[in-house]
Amino acid sequence: MTEQSPIKSARKIAPLVLPAWTYRHAELNELEYEALFRPSWQFACHVNQVKNIGDFVTLDLLRDSILVLRGKDGELRAFMNVCRHRGAKLLDGAGTCKARVTCPYHGWSYNLRGELAGMPAEKTFPGADKKQLGLRSVELEILCGLVFVRVVPGGVSLKEMWKDYIHLIEPYRLEEMVPLEEPWVENWACNWKVGVDNNLENYHVPVGHPGYDRLLDSDLGGFMNEHGVAGSKSVLRDKLSSNWSERRYQQMAPALNEDLPEEIRTSWMFFTMPPNIGIDIYGDSMDVFQFLPLGAETCTVRYPIFVRPDARREMKVLRYLNARINRQVSAEDKLLSERVQVGLNSHGFEFGPLSEYEGCIHDFHDRVRKACPVATLPEAPTQGSLRQVNDRMLNPGSAASAA
Template identity: 35%
Template sequence: MKFTTAEALFNQAGGKRNGLPAWCYNNAELTQLEMEQVFLQKWIWVGHVSDIPNAGDYQCLDIANERAVVVRDNNGNLGAFHNLCRHRGSRVAVGDRGHCGNALICPFHGWSYNLDGSLKNIPRSNAFPEIDKDKLGLKPLDCEVWHGLIFIRFGGEGKSVAETYREAEQEIGLYRIEDMQTYDEPWRFDFDLDWKSVVDIDNEGYHVPKGHPGLHDLTGPTYTDQVLESGLGRSYGSFKNRQHKIPLNQNYVSSLPESNYLPESHRYLWIYWGMFPGIVITLFPDMIEVYQVYPTGYQKSVMAGACYALPDERKQMQKARALNREINMAVGNEDVQLIKWAAEGMRSSAFDEVLLSDLELGICSFQNQLRDLIPVVGLDQAPESGNLKQVNQHLVDQRKLTSVA
């Protein structure tokens, strides 16, 4: 793994340590552009193969004003589609997850679609003029499975998931994620604030000692943030040979069974792999947790995830996993509060700008990647209302010209 330095990242940001200006967190036109040019162009995590094991099982995701459904067909393959009926646009798959039998049937007028997305049947079809059924299947999306994790992409092109995560491959490969199954119910937090406020807190461990006393007791000063040359983030903390003050942590550590399939180097680590814009794969010795942050509209964002674990009936392991959830749910609740306070601050007339330390290099890396895609976020002031998209395009064109020259 090749790591980059805080100095290199801040140099890339023009030597500035004041992060994105506050207007970037409070601008509906920017949110729209981010949805179009980030979330609808990048890989989005949807779930795990064990969430939809049988033909007709499906999983839905609503994100950035779009709706997706991933469904398993009769050959065991996964297909991803816009969750959008070709008649009048209703969703064809309902709820977060479900089983549709042999076909996805639209709840509005009953058009049905085969599990491969093709149009199957139109009720009372003689009431329509002649229809070319081949042209009215569900619209497909890119779909890739990587280590048992399902990813989709609405548009754009470029690296596969495996290529994007190449530097994490070796470590993530240790965990046998493809053999895991859902552990516990998926979780979700809805926020009335910009998605970047949520991502920002997740991109730095500087807040851990003060903001997460329980997690800090578990890993102490070993907690470290790293940024790889590819832009992937990796954070880790070790609980090996530490004296824990908090009984929850003591119980967790003492409950973990001695025998574990992981190499010695990974039996005491909590590791967090972060992928732009907001996906995190967390590796624990007892299970994994995957979550992501995304916008659903202006000042509307979601942080949602799920845990997966290998089948293991040992009582000690069951106990360790339950305690792990307790520790992590406390961390999640603490983050929710901190995120809200920081986002409120961004709306205050007293807010000037942030000041980033070397310990917040992950934020700088995230913002560098965003500035790269959407250069308008590098402006100190918001463009005049109604002009943001054009101003951004102008900056993109200028950059192209400069790079050619």
């Protein structure tokens, strides 16, 4: 019997949730990065972090580093952050280039349009065409002041993905915001999908986040469009919390957010975008929650916070309270996600049924299975064969499948 039969059967009877092995498999982790992350929009920065000529930020993914750079013509561009000579990484972090990006290895330099401008000892490169040796371009799009990049171009635009919900975001004036502080970056001891699963549902809020439950009247079900962009709205409770920081936030927020429409002054909006992005919007600030894969059972969480310019002392206090509340929530999410990862290694474990409140997880898992159909198999393929099995499942009629 060929391997085609069990593959077809597994696809036909694919479970509603991913099998546990997919959360601890190194080969699948690499495949997911190629099939899900490279073709997806990844958050890089806010436009106000790169508003002047020569300003840049870098974004490091599992296998790719991206450079976002403001040109002399005022245009914002993205490039692979790699020298075209020997592959050295060009820049780290964020900063400003006066006129050129210069490689720290051999000194090749590129202008702010990404074109190769200089090669030390250029005469020793006979026949080299400088016009063909500029930095590799990366797709870039801006959504309400948020800059996203996509390594593999094509696919749905950000404008199309978010068309159903832009009207919910625009009143918060995200395009005016600036960074509050350096981005918070932390490694979690769990597969990136565990973090995303957790971020996709509010079912765990009453038990897992008692502070949120005291502070907010939360929509546990939420909403989602055809592109997998999902969201939910929470409103500050009228009943004051027993916790001092939550109670003080409830008391201060409505008056301090008077520059916003009245209906959103006490609202918190939580959005997610496949495969790994969360965008949380409050009256006083917003943050981006980004899960980036590392190993099979580890991920990096990137968490920058942005605010509208406001120097009032009371607003600084409100933001401090917000940060205090949400740092506690993040610590709880980390603990919960890492506890799930431990449980996923238990012999014979498979997920139970999901609540209707967890519907967005179904959509996310469907997207993983579509990109990596090998994830439909109830057990992991033999070590070293996962990519080959996945290729056969993607192209069941190909010569490779018949081999």
